[in-house]
Amino acid sequence: MNRRQFLATGGALVVSFSLRAQPKLPGSLAREPLLDSWIRIGADGGITVFTGKAELGQGIKTALIQVAAEELAVEPARIELVTADTARTPDEGYTAGSQSMSESGTAILNAAAEVRAKLVELAAKRFALPPERLSVANGAIRAGDGRSASYGELVTGELLHVKAQPPAARGNPRERAVIGKSLARVDIPAKLTGAPIYVQDLRLPGMVHARTVRPPSHAARLAALRTAAVEKMPGVLKIVRDGSYLAVVAEREYQAVSAMRALAAAARWNKQQENLHSDLQRLPSQLSVLVESEAAAPAWSAEATYRRPYQMHGSIGPSCAVGLYRDGNLTVWTHSQGVYPLRNALAEMLGLPKKRVRCIHMEGSGCYGHNAADDAGADAALAARALPGRPVRVHLMREDEHAWEPYGSAMLTRARARLEGGKIADWHYELWSGSHSSRPGPAGNLAPAWLLEKPFARPPAQQIPQPTGGGDRNAIPLYRFASTRVVHHFLTAMPLRVSALRSLGAYMNVFSIESFMDELAQAARADPVEFRLRHLDDPRAREVIRTAAERFGWAGYRKQRGRGRGFAFARYKNLAAYCAIACEVEVERTSGQVRMLRASAAIDSGEAVNPDGIRNQVEGGILQSLSWTLHEAVSFDASRITSRDWASYPILRFPDVPERIDVEVISRPGAPFLGTGEAAQGPAAAALANAIADATGARLREIPFTAPRVRQALGA
Amino acid sequence: MITLEVNGKPHAVDADPATPLLYVLTDHLQLHGAKYGCGLGQCGACTVLVDGEPVFSCITPISVLQNRRITTLEGLGTSDNPGPVQRAFIAEQAAQCGFCIPGMIVRAQALLSRNPAPTPEEIRAHMSPNLCRCGTHMRIVRAVERAARELKAAK
């Protein structure tokens, strides 16, 4: 019985029963408790580790291999890692929310420890020795007398086809061999030498190329189409039309591009008027009170409103997928963040049983959340179904990616507070935000499915509940105040398509809260770092704040003309990594140009598996946030998106990059993995705003801080 | 038929002369170092060298490339035997998703051939046509500096 049959024949019932009977298994073991879902050992001693998570460029493959190698006591190079594939790996939902280490890493850590314990137990029996007398190294178990047994010899039959037992024993965190080392990323050499690693590079035998023709706006529908001329173009194999869904397949890639342009020119669209411009506070909303510690209507010491526009994922490589439809079975190679949910959505869209659809993850260009990867998967499915037996590769054009990806929601926040004796006594915070999660699962969350003859309607907007939250992620401050009130106005119908963009609402909420903390510190005539510490009792929070301030040289800072420093802190989701950032900026008053000169960060993501990987993520988080915060806003007119390329949606370029970013990783051996990828974005934005205020006296409350906006704020 | 010299080898290519080089590299020659990023010359993911100079292959028709030397990422080294700039990028772990990095390496190569000891400002200015979305810029600059140092030491 393979793993899938097991699940299909009632394994899930066993799992839920076992869950009730026992304490919860750690990480994703709770979802997939069978050890051989995670680890298999062949007779030749080959070790294969399975994860339902995907490499998105965050270095997860390397970190998971380190975790497995540590607990199995083998060289990392001996481990083969298989990532998200609906036919082979556990279902771990989406690779999102900085949860890969806490979910998959924890599962593999515990599964590997248990596998090792089982092997030691078997060897002990074989050698007739107590387990303590055995040593484990390099994939073998040795007795003091020279006898040894390799893992391959010991593993037989269904040894690992059993449920994990909590709590699995773990190695002593003080004696780590692989965890905690900055192992070089396993995926980098191939990427840097042109090996076909990305789904964009996939070339299957007999493969053909498709391009889609998206409508000029989301609401436009196909009115008329002349296809005769396009059909005669060189290499054209098929024009795929289903309602307003339009694509063309050709033998060669550039033939497909040329045919797509001709097809776009031959299409006429009904342009239904949309009203994309809107005042967020007037959109339909549902109100939820997240915290209400005491009713108070005090005289506020300060009040401020902050704004953030729609912002884009903006992957450097537009989304791509390859589909193959053969004998009623569909296979899609995709860089989706969730192969299982996409599989379900594609099955629904095509009316196929789920078991006839397989999604295999291959790396794509970094996605930073729900970009057009899933849409491209749907494009590949539709094109492949139209051309059975041939693999069809669909690559979105830059304009399609820009105009059709789901954006990070525009948001508005309002903060009010009352100070008393140099401390914040009352804190009221309200936020307005659209959804931050419209991923498939449902086929109605795939843009191509909206365009079909029998269209799939978009499902109602989804909230992500607290404690992680969506738009309200990090809306509740970690600081201690006498009274706190936090209200979330969830906007149920956004005019633009929105979904998860890295860190979700945390970027905006942390920007708002941490900007406002500085405004209050100023009102209280307090040092911003010391002011934060006044309101914090979590020792790990206090330590990252002190560490970042020290690295930056906060205490001895000498301010130069035109320059300023800023500080910010957050614990991502209030339950993941702690991150504090100090930065120095230079503001050119005349031009309004802002340059971040340097930044110092400290991060505590629990036990650090790969410190350099964490540093890389934090550096990247700071720079991505710098780009969002200085430059980025999706533009649109009454009916359509006008940010359609990098000229109309400029992002950070090299001359804007700071001279230095240093990141201190505070590792906590033995502590749970907390995840890193989204910890820095919010603090980086607020530190930047706070530094600009320090440099100029002007407080910027609306993102992005473009040069004209800075000039306006300065009255220059 | 148009003959292109790619990484020192001639290739006869049967494609429309207006076809941008990028599509010929990936689709005809199965060279995947140069990436499609925008097709508009705005992001640099497709950068290759033509006669040693960095060029956006997504907007360079093959008709202008006869009798010229084309060097792609693959021409700078292999996974088993990476070239000096690639080695420097690996040593600095200068990649996150890595999609933009081939273009970065190729553009850096052009700079170092002309200016063996660039300042950080010169590196930033030279690299500005290339976009990175993961925020790997600090490491990319460090990798170019390292490559310059190591190339000098090897001389």
Place this chain on the structure above:
Amino acid sequence: MARFSIIFAALAVAACAAQQALAPAEPPAAPSFDPALVRKGAELAALGDCNTCHTAPGGKPYAGGRALKTPFGTLYGTNITPDPETGIGRWSGAAFRRALREGLDREGRHLYPAFPYEYYTRLSDEDIRALYAYVMTREPVRASPPPHELRFPYNVRALLGAWKALYFRPGVFQPDPRRSAHANRGAYLAESLAHCGACHTPRNALGAEMKEHAFDGGEAEGWHAPALNAANPAPVPWSAQQLFTYLRTGLDAQHAIAAGPMDPVVRNLARVAEEDVRALADYFAALMPGRGQTPEAKADSGGPGAAIYAGACGTCHDRGRDASSGSALPLAFASALALPTSKNLLRITLEGIAPPAGEPGRFMPGFAQALTDAQVKELMRYSRSRFGGGAPPWDDVDEELRKAREDK
């Protein structure tokens, strides 16, 4: 040239008698200026494009050092920050006014007319006060620009007195009472602060504007500054609204995208009162009555230029603005294709257009490395014949291409 030298020599005696130095003043404290006056000065400085010549690439604003290439050699923008040693910190308001009005520095030496005092002389006293308030409240920067690199005899500063005697007509702008305040505002800005004719009017061998050819089209730093009168070659006549959009954003979908020396001008005009840009646009739109045809590209003639165009240019330009960036205008509309010289199209083709960090809209990649000289020439020939609206082939491509390559 010999004749001019004689005139120079003769006039030198008469005209280059030393002017009086004005007493140095203690640098005024920034708070001594009314913030409203400083704000006004900021807008005026933007209208005057002052930062462009007085700021080196990547340098501190107004600290000087930018090279300005002229037919007579290279001049370097001076430091006009209030630094007392290297800037104009010791210039009194009177010295500042005299520089604008009379083209003399504080010590009384003649200034080169690359500093367009021919225009600034028309500024009102009030505007000069505002400009003074603005520059004196900038951050002082200690920086000395390199010395000018001019050929003899242009490096003899005293001879400028002769030049001024020949060509310089000082005097404050006089509004025309028959015109509206708006029209007078446009005329005032165009003929004083904005100094449009400094580039758009042709100059004689001594670098003086040929007043009888006002706005006939001139040259600036290797670029052609198109005619702003009836000789304007735009395929679609400029409406005042289009001109306003262009001056404000650097982009009009039926004409042009600002490049070369016009690029900083539009960046500055994005920062001033809308009304002033409208006044300028209305002033020039009235001077440019168009011919009113709808431009059409000719059929593709094929050949090597066609493949280059299709693979390198057509991807953006054939689809127009809608499909792609803000910048890809169909070339049949592009002014650069209709100009009497190939120099602008050449420079745009080679270097592209790179807006400042974060500014959306204008962008074009350059093709200097991708295309050989022979290929650039093929592309020029093809583009002019297909999109030039029937204009004759350019005969200056070889020469201008050589210059454009040298300037890089």
